[in-house]
Amino acid sequence: MHERDSRETRASDEGQRVPAGTDTSLSLAEAGQDEETPDRPKVEGSEAGYDEFAQPSRLKNAFWITGYAMVCGALLAVFSSFTGLGLLRFAFSLGALLLGIRFFRRFEKVSQRVIFVALSLVFFCLAIVVITFALIVQGQIELPAAP
DSSP states (O other), rough: OHHHHHHHHETTTOOOOOEEOOOOOOHHHTTOOSSSSSOOOTTTOOSSSOOOGOOEEEEEEEEHHHHHEEEEEEHHHOOOOOOOGGTTHHHHHHHHHHHHHHHHHHHHHHHHHHHHHHHHHHHHHHHHHHHHHHHHTTTTOOOOOOO
């Protein structure tokens, strides 16, 4: 009975029954598509239509995630390294917090958030090493004498 139903009638996009031999495909003009782009459907309410390049690419997301993580790690490193800045020191902590909130609003995937946190920790550690080396070179931190 299932084979008989599929031969005699089939469901169209609107849910109506149509005889099996009837062509239900629409022409480009009826579908509201340009002739140059028949494979990309137009989005209603948009003159430009659907454009696959309008979605952010994975590479662009990777650069944004890396940039956010780098700045957040650097802000946290400055916060934890320079204790003599007084209350100004907490501005760096607040900046890292606000940057993290902004990142979490922009990127909703859990994987992107985990990568952001992990990269922030990596950049934090790298920034601490760079700051420590800079302070040693400037003579503000003295290395212990060799035994």
